[in-house]
Amino acid sequence: MSNKTLTRTLPAxxxxxxxxxxxxxxAMLSSEQKFxxxxxxxxxxxxxxxxxxxxxxxxxxxRGALLGFGxxxxxxxxxxxxxxxxPLIRASLYPYLMILQMTPIxxxxxxxxxxxxxxxxxxxxxxxxxxxxxxxxxTTQGLISTDRNLVDLFRMCKASKHQEIFxxxxxxxxxxxxxxxxxxxxxxxxxxxxGDFYAGNSAGGQGGLGFLTIVYSSQFKIxxxxxxxxxxxxxxxxxxxxVIALSWFTMHKWHDSYSRTDS
Amino acid sequence: MPSLVQFNHVEKRxxxxxxxxxxxxxxxxxxxxIALIGPxxxxxxxxLKLIAGLSPISGGTVTVDGMVPENAIxxxxxxxxxxxxxxxxxVQKNVEVPLRLRATRADHREQLAKTCLSLVGLSERAHYYxxxxxxxQKMRVSIARALSLSxxxxxxxxxxxxxxxxxRDHLNEELLTIRExxxxxxxxxxxxxxxxxxxxNRIFVLSANPGRLYRExxxxxxxxxxxxxxxxxxxxxxxxxxxxxxxxxxRNQL
Numbered sequence: 002m003s004n005k006t007l008t009r010t011l012p013a014x015x016x017x018x019x020x021x022x023x024x025x026x027x028a029m030l031s032s033e034q035k036f037x038x039x040x041x042x043x044x045x046x047x048x049x050x051x052x053x054x055x056x057x058x059x060x061x062x063x064r065g066a067l068l069g070f071g072x073x074x075x076x077x078x079x080x081x082x083x084x085x086x087x088p089l090i091r092a093s094l095y096p097y098l099m100i101l102q103m104t105p106i107x108x109x110x111x112x113x114x115x116x117x118x119x120x121x122x123x124x125x126x127x128x129x130x131x132x133x134x135x136x137x138x139x140t141t142q143g144l145i146s147t148d149r150n151l152v153d154l155f156r157m158c159k160a161s162k163h164q165e166i167f168x169x170x171x172x173x174x175x176x177x178x179x180x181x182x183x184x185x186x187x188x189x190x191x192x193x194x195x196g197d198f199y200a201g202n203s204a205g206g207q208g209g210l211g212f213l214t215i216v217y218s219s220q221f222k223i224x225x226x227x228x229x230x231x232x233x234x235x236x237x238x239x240x241x242x243x244v245i246a247l248s249w250f251t252m253h254k255w256h257d258s259y260s261r262t263d264s
Numbered sequence: 265m266p267s268l269v270q271f272n273h274v275e276k277r278x279x280x281x282x283x284x285x286x287x288x289x290x291x292x293x294x295x296x297x298i299a300l301i302g303p304x305x306x307x308x309x310x311x312l313k314l315i316a317g318l319s320p321i322s323g324g325t326v327t328v329d330g331m332v333p334e335n336a337i338x339x340x341x342x343x344x345x346x347x348x349x350x351x352x353x354x355v356q357k358n359v360e361v362p363l364r365l366r367a368t369r370a371d372h373r374e375q376l377a378k379t380c381l382s383l384v385g386l387s388e389r390a391h392y393y394x395x396x397x398x399x400x401q402k403m404r405v406s407i408a409r410a411l412s413l414s415x416x417x418x419x420x421x422x423x424x425x426x427x428x429x430x431x432r433d434h435l436n437e438e439l440l441t442i443r444e445x446x447x448x449x450x451x452x453x454x455x456x457x458x459x460x461x462x463x464x465n466r467i468f469v470l471s472a473n474p475g476r477l478y479r480e481x482x483x484x485x486x487x488x489x490x491x492x493x494x495x496x497x498x499x500x501x502x503x504x505x506x507x508x509x510x511x512x513x514x515r516n517q518l
Contacts, residue, residue: 150348153318157337158365158413168365172352255352255393 039224044231047224054213059232061201062209065121066193066240069128073185076129077136078178084137085144085170102134106192110199120202124209127196132185139184143177144170176256179248186244190236210236266330267291268449269315269417275323276310283474284310287324290468290477294416297443297450299460299467301506303514307475308453312419315451316342329416338366340417341410345425347402349394349409355381356390359409366413373412380408383442400431407439411446420452424459433494436462440489457510461502462489469506471513478513481506 020041027040039047048055080098084091106127113123147170155165197211208216210233217225253259269292276285285307292298300308313319314326317333328336341362349358359380363373381387384404394402403423410418424432436459443450454460460467467481483502485493493499 148346148348150344150346151350153316154342154344154348154362155365156318157316157340157342158362159337160365164365168361169350172350175352252352255395257351257395260395 036223039227043224044227047222047228048231051222051225051228055210055228055232058208058210058213058229059236061121061207062124062190062193062197062211062233063236063239065124065196065209066128066189066236068121068125069192069196070132070185070189070240072125073129073132073136073189074182077133077140077181080137081140081144081174082166084141091141098134098137101130106131106195107199110196114200118202119200120207123200124193124196127200128189128192131188131192131195135184135188136178136181139177139181140174143174146177147173175252176258179244179252182244182248183241186240187237189240190233194233266327268294268296268329269451270327271311271314271324272326273324274314274321274326276307276314276319277322278319285314286474286476288475288477290480292449292451294449295447296466297452297464299464300451300453300470301455301457301460301467301510302470302475302478303472303510303517305475306470306472308470309421310475312342312421312451312453315417316340316419338413339415340419341413341415343406343410343418343420343423345422347394347399347406349402349405351394354391354393355386355397355405358394358405359412362409362413376412377408380411381405383411383445384408384438400427400435403427403435404438407442411442414446415448418448418450420450422453422455425455432456432459437490439463440487444488457503457506458494461485461499461506462494467506469509469513472517479509481509 023038023041027035027038030038080094084094109130110123110127113126117123117126151169151173152165155169160168193209194211194214197209198214199211201208201212210229213229214226217223217229249259269290271288271290274285274288275283277283288311300311302308310319314321315328315333317328317337326333329339350361353361356374356377359377360373363376368376378387378390381390384407386401386404386408389397389401389405394405397405406423424435427435440463450463452460452463461483465483465487467483468477469479469481470476471478481502485496485499485502
C-alpha cells in the first residue's frame with residue numbers, strides 16, 4: 002500500500018476499530034448496566050427522536066458562542082493595541098486581566114445571572130470572558146515582537162505611528178493573532194455551553210446545549226446525552242475549522258508554517 | 265562645500281553604560297566608499313546608527329550634508345545585516361515600502377521599484393514572496409529597497425555576512441556596478457578584510473573598548489574593480505596590510 006492510501010485509510014480504520022470496541026464494551030456489561038454505555042446506533046436513534054430539540058439548542062448555543070467570540074476578538078484586538086503601546090501600560094493592566102482570567106466561571110455565572118438574568122446576554126458574557134484572555138495575550142505579544150530593524154526602517158522612512166501600527170506591527174502580529182484565535186475558537190462553544198448550563202434561559206425554547214444537558218440528565222436519557230455531546234463536538238469542529246481555514250487563507254502564501262516540506 | 269558626513273569628537277554611550285565610541289573624527293566626501301572594520305564591540309554598527317539618526321550622540325557633533333542627522337534622513341538608506349523584508353508582501357511590494365511611506369504616487373513607485381529590481385537582477389522574481397527566495401536573493405531585494413529612495417548615502421551593516429563566499433564575491437561586484445550608475449556614498453561595515461579592500465577607497469580600522477578610530481587605510485585600486493582586481497599584487501598586499509593592522513588592534517586589546 003502506498004503512503005498516500007495509508008494516510009487516507011488509517012484514520013477511517015481507527016474510527017471503525019473504536020466503534021467496534023464500543024460495542025464490545027457494551028456487550029461485556031451486565032444487562033442492568035448496559036444503559037450506561039448506549040450503543041452507537043442507539044445514539045443515532047436519539048438524534049432522530051430529539052432532532053428538533055438538539056437542532057434548536059445547537060442554534061442557540063451557536064448564537065451565544067458567535068456573539069461572545071466575536072466580541073472577544075474585537076475587544077481583545079483593541080485592548081492588545083493599547084497594551085502594545087508602552088511597557089508601563091502593560092504593567093498597569095496585565096495584573097487585572099489575570100484576575101479576570103483566574104476567577105472561575107462557575108463563580109462569575111451566578112453573579113452575572115443576578116445582574117443580567119439568565120439568557121443570551123449572560124451566555125455571551127461568559128463566552129467572551131473565556132475567549133478574551135488567550136486572544137489578548139497572544140495578540141499583544143505579536144504586536145510587541147516586531148523585528149527591531151523593521152521598526153528602524155519605518156522610522157527612517159518617517160512613517161507615522163499610524164503607518165507603523167497598521168502597515169507593520171499588525172500584519173507582523175498575524176501569526177500570533179491566529180494562535181490566539183485558534184485557542185479561542187475551541188473555547189467559544191465550550192464557553193457558550195458552560196454559560197448555558199449555568200445561565201441558560203429555558204423559557205420560549207431559548208435554551209442551548211448546556212440547558213439540554215440538564216434536562217436529559219435529570220430524565221436519565223443517556224443516549225440523548227451522548228447525542229448532545231456529539232452535537233457539541235460538531236460545533237467545536239465548526240469553529241476550529243473555520244478559524245484554521247481563515248488562517249490558511251490569510252497566511253498560506255507567505256508564512257513559513259505553510260511552506261511545503263519534503264516530509 | 266562642506267564634507268558630506270562629518271564626525272567631530274563624537275562620543276556615544278547607551279544610557280549610563282560604558283563608552284562605546286570615543287572621540288571619533290572623520291570627514292567623508294561625496295563618492296567615498298568607506299569600509300568600517302574592527303573587532304566585535306568596536307562600535308562599527310553604532311557609527312552607522314548615528315549617521316542615520318537612529319540613536320542620539322552623547323558628545324561631539326555629527327553633520328550629514330550640513331544638517332543634523334535627523335533632518336538628513338531623506339538622503340540616506342540603510343541595508344541591515346539581515347534582509348529584514350516584510351514576509352507578507354511580495355518582492356515588488358517590499359521594494360515599494362519606503363516609497364509608500366513617503367507617499368510616492370502609486371504608478372510612480374511601481375515603476376521605481378521595477379527599475380531597482382532590475383538593477384539587482386531580480387525582475388523575474390517580482391511576484392515571489394520572500395520565503396521563496398534564497399539568502400542571496402533576499403539580500404538583493406533588501407538592497408533594491410534601499411536604492412528605491414535614490415539615497416545620497418547608503419549605510420550597509422554587514423549585509424553579506426551570512427552568505428557563502430561565492431555569493432558574497434558576486435554581490436560585491438554587483439554592488440560596485442550599481443554604484444557606477446547611481447553614485448551614492450557608502451558606509452560599509454564588514455568583518456571581511458578582503459571585502460573591505462575590494463569595495464572601498466578608504467578603510468577605517470577601529471579598536472574596541474571604547475571604540476576608537478585606530479587607523480585609516482587609503483585603497484588606491486582603480487575602479488571599476490573586477491575579478492582581476494582580486495588577482496592583482498596591489499590588492500593582495502593591501503589585504504595583507506589591513507589584516508596585519510587588525511591583528512595588532514586585537515593584540516593591543518589583550
